[in-house]
Amino acid sequence: MNDTRRAVLERLAEGPVPGPDVADDLGVSRNAVWKHVEGLRGSGFDIESSDDGYALEGIPEYGGPAVEFGLDAPFSVEYHDAVGSTNDRARELAAEGAEDVVVLADEQTGSRGRLDRAWSAPSGGVWASLVLRPDLPPAHVPALTLAAAVATTDAAREAGVPAEIKWPNDVLVGTEGDRGGRKLAGILTEMEGEADRVSWVVVGIGVNANIPVDDLPEGATSLREEVGEVDRRVFVQRLLERFDDLRGDPESAVEAWRERSATLGQRVRVERADGEVVGEAVDVAFPGSLVVETDEGRVRVHAGDCEHLRPV
Numbered sequence: 391m392n393d394t395r396r397a398v399l400e401r402l403a404e405g406p407v408p409g410p411d412v413a414d415d416l417g418v419s420r421n422a423v424w425k426h427v428e429g430l431r432g433s434g435f436d437i438e439s440s441d442d443g444y445a446l447e448g449i450p451e452y453g454g455p456a457v458e459f460g461l462d463a464p465f466s467v468e469y470h471d472a473v474g475s476t477n478d479r480a481r482e483l484a485a486e487g488a489e490d491v492v493v494l495a496d497e498q499t500g501s502r503g504r505l506d507r508a509w510s511a512p513s514g515g516v517w518a519s520l521v522l523r524p525d526l527p528p529a530h531v532p533a534l535t536l537a538a539a540v541a542t543t544d545a546a547r548e549a550g551v552p553a554e555i556k557w558p559n560d561v562l563v564g565t566e567g568d569r570g571g572r573k574l575a576g577i578l579t580e581m582e583g584e585a586d587r588v589s590w591v592v593v594g595i596g597v598n599a600n601i602p603v604d605d606l607p608e609g610a611t612s613l614r615e616e617v618g619e620v621d622r623r624v625f626v627q628r629l630l631e632r633f634d635d636l637r638g639d640p641e642s643a644v645e646a647w648r649e650r651s652a653t654l655g656q657r658v659r660v661e662r663a664d665g666e667v668v669g670e671a672v673d674v675a676f677p678g679s680l681v682v683e684t685d686e687g688r689v690r691v692h693a694g695d696c697e698h699l700r701p702v
């Protein structure tokens with residue numbers, strides 16, 4: 391949504407207002423106001439016109455303009471009913487110079503997990519990829535993945551789901567149970583940069599929102615399964631707002647991650663490209679490495695797949 395359209399919408403949301411007043415306030419022509427009102431109606435906003443002027447009576451349930459409306463974070467949203475992978479689309483936008491754009495889809499037909507694993511993304515999910523241009527050295531980018539995991543966890547908790555984070559990027563529910571938790575969300579961060587500067591980062595966040603578990607892989611859960619259907623518009627807004635708070639202070643993201651972690655204090659096995667590490671997960675160190683106390687001493691693991699083991 392462009393800035394003028396957003397401003398028109400905000401004026402109409404305050405109550406009935408005559409078109410000419412909106413035009414004067416925003417310094418645009420009456421015809422321009424009318425065009426924006428028609429555009430907003432086309433996007434699903436219910437705008438009534440009466441003798442008192444225009445009034446906003448209803449907003450679309452979901453989609454780009456719906457998420458942008460009332461969003462307290464500086465992101466614009468490109469929405470797709472269906473797309474191959476939101477990360478792939480976000481990478482295209484990043485290559486074109488985009489910043490603070492969120493690619494959001496109802497369904498993905500070719501989405502990816504880490505290490506080119508498949509990610510199942512049927513209709514009803516929250517599939518979002520954030521195009522960022524942070525002023526960070528590449529080595530600090532993992533902190534953004536932690537920030538995204540915290541933001542996702544907090545949005546899930548606000549929706550009533552007691553989510554926790556498994557290092558580095560899985561958001562789980564029910565980690566106390568025998569099966570070690572069911573996966574609610576995953577994060578895939580990709581970047582391009584030089585030795586000392588990031589050019590762009592794409593943080594891809596996949597949340598099983600309003601999806602029946604039968605449509606998901608074994609071991610997965612969804613918000614719908616845990617608490618019933620959620621308002622995806624509000625969920626995405628809270629997630630983006632929380633992420634926006636955290637990204638400016640990566641150290642605080644790591645601290646917030648510790649507080650929501652299901653991994654710290656657990657016996658873990660971490661599979662790395664160059665072998666496995668087994669021991670107790672004792673800390674996460676900036677910008678996101680897991681510190682494991684092994685029989686041979688402390689090891690810092692930067693990347694890998696982590697499994698929580700039963701205590702010995």
Ligand code: BT5
Nearest residue numbers: 475476477501502503504507509510576577578594596610
């Ligand atoms: C992840 O990978 O957890 C990262 C997933 C990132 C997906 C988002 S959606 C928006 C954006 N666009 C993309 O194309 N991707 C991102 P990983 O840790 O490698 O976990 C992958 C494994 O999780 C798979 O091998 C399955 O076992 C399991 N899995 C697949 N789909 C799942 C789902 N919907 N829910 C829970 N688990 C799933």
